[in-house]
Amino acid sequence: MTTRRSALAAALAGVLTVTTLAACGADGAAAPGEQVKELRYQGWVGTVTPPELAEELGFFEDVKLKWIGNTISGPQDIQAATTGDIDFGGAFNGAIVKLKSSKAPITAVVGYYGADKDSYNGFFVLKGSPIKTAKDLIGKKIGVNTLGAHAEAVTKTYLTRAGLTPAEIKQVELIVVPPVNTEQSLRSGQIDVASLSGTLRDLALERGGVRPLYTDFELLGAFTGGSYVLRDDFIEKNPDTVRKFTTGVAKAIEWSKIQPREVVIAKFEEIIAKRARNEDNSQLKHWKSYGVTSKGGTIVDTDFSTWIEWLSGTGELKKGDLAAPDIYTNEYNGVASGAA
Incomplete structure (x- = not known):
């Protein structure tokens, strides 16, 4: 366990070292005065994420996704977003709290997975x-x-x-x-x-x-467990793109809630077949929900304050160093505001 903690500390130290270098990166850069329209991201094997569903349903308008590989780790995903290797990443909200406490310049914009009676x-x-x-x-x-x-x-x-x-x-x-x-x-x-x-x-x-x-x-109980984050500089330079991305993800989550399961699963199978990544999709028949409890992944204070309190209690955070409103915004979520 000591080795594990040292490795985690080293990873966070690495994030602190490279956050000052975070930028759009060559692949995600836009011409001066233009906003980025292609978002680089990491996927999950055999899984259709809310952004992938949103793109397929046309909810991103003129914004596109660019898959650069897969991950099995939320912390790695949001660290990659912080360093500029990808444009957005998703992770457990407690991991986001840890990264934010290290002064990483990121903001959570929409919840994307959670726990309920069907998805846990x-x-x-x-x-x-x-x-x-x-x-x-x-x-x-x-x-x-x-x-x-x-x-x-x-x-x-x-x-x-x-x-x-x-x-x-x-x-x-x-x-x-x-x-x-x-x-x-x-x-x-x-x-x-x-x-x-x-x-x-x-x-x-x-x-x-x-x-x-x-x-x-x-x-x-039921709770939204993870959120997508983007770098603060990316949000500042590309507010329209961030709004389309966030609202598109929110729409996809709501779409998955109101459609019959067989319709959602059929769409997932179609997406996996189309992207041709040589994946086994046999487990898709068991899909029930993304588990997001709020409307369109709207974030609330307790999504982060629960883990701030827990980490403070374990001594991993100092009490008062971080507050939930410092971590997230619903400004770009048109479903949350009722605009979409």
């Missing part, structure tokens, strides 16, 4: 596992997609509420496993607990032999 992050063990309580996790390995993000925050919340001491919590080991390999890692005994969400969770449940130990929805 569950932590699963094999049905025959002796692990039944939080205490049983001492000395065990939990497979997560990345460190310092959603799965880690939920796990530590679960352990803390169960009464484990800080020393005991340190003995619960978090192991980074690519999401597409997490279920198999659990079944083969490489890890003791698997963090699974979305369609990969439901695919594992369909196969059987696993049971949930805890979930973010059980612990925290």
Whole structure:
């Protein structure tokens, strides 16, 4: 755990070093007086993100997306946005709080995923596992997609509420496993607990032999868990583009809520086939929702204050150093304002 924390600290230090160099970058630069119309981003294997759906539905108007690769890490995604390697990135709101506290010049503009009764992050063990309580996790390995993000925050919340001491919590080991390999890692005994969400969770449940130990929805109720961020200088130079992007994402989220599931899934399958990235789309049949609780991903103070308080309680932030309104804006979200 000491090594893990050192690595995370080094990553954040790296962000501090390069944030002063953040700019649009050669690929995303626009001519003087013009706004950028092509946004570079990272995707997720076998997943259609709200921006990808928005583009397909024509909600971005003249703004286009440029895929530069995939990621399995929200913190990495928003760090890449901070350094200018991509134009927008999405992550767990607690990870955004951490990055913002390091003085990164970013602002969250729209929520894009969350937890509800249908879409949640569950932590699963094999049905025959002796692990039944939080205490049983001492000395065990939990497979997560990345460190310092959603799965880690939920796990530590679960352990803390169960009464484990800080020393005991340190003995619960978090192991980074690519999401597409997490279920198999659990079944083969490489890890003791698997963090699974979305369609990969439901695919594992369909196969059987696993049971949930805890979930973010059980612990925290329905909540918007992550947001898209852009660099402050990019927002300042490209306000119209940011408005089209943010409002387009908001419209796509609302579209996914009001359409029948089979219509949304069919659109996802169409998008994945069209982009031709050699992906397995078999898990799409299990899709239920993005889990965004607010209208069009509208951000509220509690989306960030919850994690500010939690990080302050653990000593990772100093109390009073950061407030929720410092992190986000709904100014560019036409669905939030009612303009769209």
